[in-house]
Amino acid sequence: MTDAIMGGQKYCSGCATVLHKDAFQCPKCGAPQIVAGATGQKSKVMAVVLALLLGGIGAHKFYLGRVGWGIIYLLFCWTFIPSLIAFIEAIIYVTMSDQAFAQKYG
Numbered sequence: 001m002t003d004a005i006m007g008g009q010k011y012c013s014g015c016a017t018v019l020h021k022d023a024f025q026c027p028k029c030g031a032p033q034i035v036a037g038a039t040g041q042k043s044k045v046m047a048v049v050l051a052l053l054l055g056g057i058g059a060h061k062f063y064l065g066r067v068g069w070g071i072i073y074l075l076f077c078w079t080f081i082p083s084l085i086a087f088i089e090a091i092i093y094v095t096m097s098d099q100a101f102a103q104k105y106g
């Protein structure tokens with residue numbers, strides 16, 4: 001019984017109702033559920049920061065689990081083209097809604 005709560009459920013951050021662990025929103029009070037550090041949840045802000053600061057070596061790609069792309073960025077970092085693409089990607093991440101970002105990279 002304890003395992004079921006630990007593994008498959010969580011408590012709402014707003015009203016403490018038991019929710020499914022992957023729930024994005026509480027059906028009772030409507031509070032959005034932010035699961036920092038949980039599996040399958042990547043921070044958009046973190047991806048933007050990495051793309052801007054270390055985008056030339058594909059840090060944001062590694063962060064988002066696109067390791068193959070990260071290696072390609074790393075191999076071509078001397079051309080500065082990855083830096084340029086990373087800058088554009090940072091803008092795309094910023095303009096993306098949190099939900100769209102979670103669906104694509106979460």
Ligand SMILES: [Zn+2]
Binds near residue numbers: 012015016026029031
């Ligand atoms: Zn709630």
